[in-house]
Amino acid sequence: MAISEEALRQIVQSVVANVEKELGGGELQKETSTPTAKALAPVKMKTVTQVPENTAVVGAQGSDGVFADMRSAVEQAAEAQALFVKEISVSERTRILEAIKKIVTEKKRFLAEQVVEETKLGSVEDKVKKHELVVMKTPGVEDLRTEAVSGDDGLTITEYAPFGVIGSVTPVTNPTTTIINNSLSMLAAGNSVVFNVHPSSKRTCQVLIRYLNKAIIEAGGPANLITMVAEPSLETLEILARHPKVRLLVGTGGPGLVRSLLQSGKKAIGAGAGNPPVIVDETADLANAAKSIILGASFDHNILCIAEKEVFVMEEAADELIYHFLEEGAYMLGKDDLERVMSLVLKEDKRDPGAAAGCTLNPAKKYHVSKEWVGQSAEKILRAIGIEKQGVKLLICETDFDHPFVQLEQMMPVLPLVRTATFEEAVEKAVFAERGNRHTAVIHSKNVDRMTAFARAIETTIFVKNASSLAGVGFGGEGHTTMSIAGPTGEGVTSARTFTRKRRCVLAEGGFRIIG
Secondary structure: OOOOHHHHHHHHHHHHHHHHHHHHOOOOOOOOOOHHHOOOOOOOOOOOOOOOOOOOOOOOOOOOOEEOOHHHHHHHHHHHHHHHHHHOOOOOHHHHHHHHHHHHHHHHHHHHHHHHHHHOOOOHHHHHHHHHHHHHHOOOHHHOOOEEEEEOOEEEEEEEEEOOEEEEEOOOOOHHHHHHHHHHHHHHOOOEEEEEOOHHHHHHHHHHHHHHHHHHHHOOOOOOOEEEEOOOOHHHHHHHHHOOOEEEEEEEOOHHHHHHHHOOOOOEEEEOOOOOEEEEOOOOOHHHHHHHHHHHHHHHHHOOOOOOOEEEEEHHHHHHHHHHHHHOOOEEOOHHHHHHHHHHHEEEOOOOOOOOOOOOOOOOOOEEEOHHHOOOOHHHHHHHOOOOOOOOOOEEEEOOOOOHHHHOOOOOOEEEEEEEOOHHHHHHHHHHHHOOOOOEEEEEOOOHHHHHHHHHHHOOOEEEEOOOHHHHHOOOOOOOOOOOEEOOOOOEEOOHHHHEEEEEEEEEHHHHOOOO
16 A cells, blocks of 8 residues: 555655765764764874964975875875765764864964965955855855655655865965865865865965864864875876866866866866956946945955956946045046056067068057966055055056956956946947856846846856945855856856765655555
8 A cells, every 4th residue: 555644754754864874975874873962083083283373384294184295185085085974974074164164263364464475466354354254154064955855656865975085276366265165165065175276375275274184183073184285286286187086176267277177077167267347327326336346346456256357337327436436445547547557567468470560450459467466456556657545445447348457357456447328238348348257247227127138148157236246255245155156167156065966865655565
């Protein structure tokens, strides 16, 4: 006879209660006691040397997550992950994550100062805020919501299981916050992670990895759940990408990095570049628009990929928007100032030796951003062109649509404004400037139809309305945060669930039949 509805309900409750254990390993494991009734048992504890706060240690041998060679980093991470899922339940992972958050909170200013000192990019105060953001708004195991479907034919459960070892590549723009955010999400999902960090941030990242491993071990977790190679390079990245024990690759960086990971033959999650446009129309609250745009475009000197990079403003709103920009402390670059800034922060691409040199046949000049000015402050840029002005966070300028500041992701606090005659023109130009990255876009308008039209045209992973771009990652907005926005590969704003494999567990109706 068919199983009763009440009996099936009880079975569903029983199975769901035990699914948590299955997430950690291949088979259901017997529960000996509740997580709250026992302390976490230490797993292969290793002695961790006290991390010095005045310097980073280079060339470590891997006793605390930092390895001299990539193969060892992967092998040890694989061993740690096997212990992690065997000895620690899903709910117990929370204690590991809380230990990571605690040490990051304690060391957030030190880490921010070290990152700025080593990379020469961004603002210490804003980096402190980014460390706070990833601690407060990175989801944990609560993101792994089990799905259960029951009916006449039995019970089906869809669960989120770990990949195993994840290889992660981090950018110079957000080195420590990407490590922290990735680690919290990946460990919540039951994985271990091996980092190939940007070489220009390796010293600070080594210190951070040591802190995180020390915190994990003290919370009862295995050593080397989070590892890195001491001297990252293209060669170590190749080893990481090809290693048979690395099951998933995650890269945060430019389009070249994402392409290389996708060519590895493994599943890859890519967080690529962006050139986020902003549209401001005549219906917008222009005072709020100016304030919000300055907040996003000046934060950490504009090195975030989500930050506003160019503004398309309708003609009838342009003058008032500029007025509010100036009221909020932006500095307007005149024609001569703009030319000097261009000469400072842009480099003209080398001409093809075979190209025509005549005036009428000479194509428009092409530029690339000078690396030494990426992530530098507005005040520093002004000083370099002979202007002393205190308290300036953002430089604004009026330009044509084809200006390099519009077409390039310059990643510095210089924001071009382009006037448009119609909203349709603004949308067309914004879509072109975004270059199909499908990363982030912003609109300031009270017209819902226009918001919808722009969203459909731009198709970005993050779309912000009437707020700073930072709201798109939970900074002054609802929702969780991430430092790996996977637009190119479609996963979007990543979280613990992103770094899992879906598994379906099916119990057929016949298994419930009562023989009598």
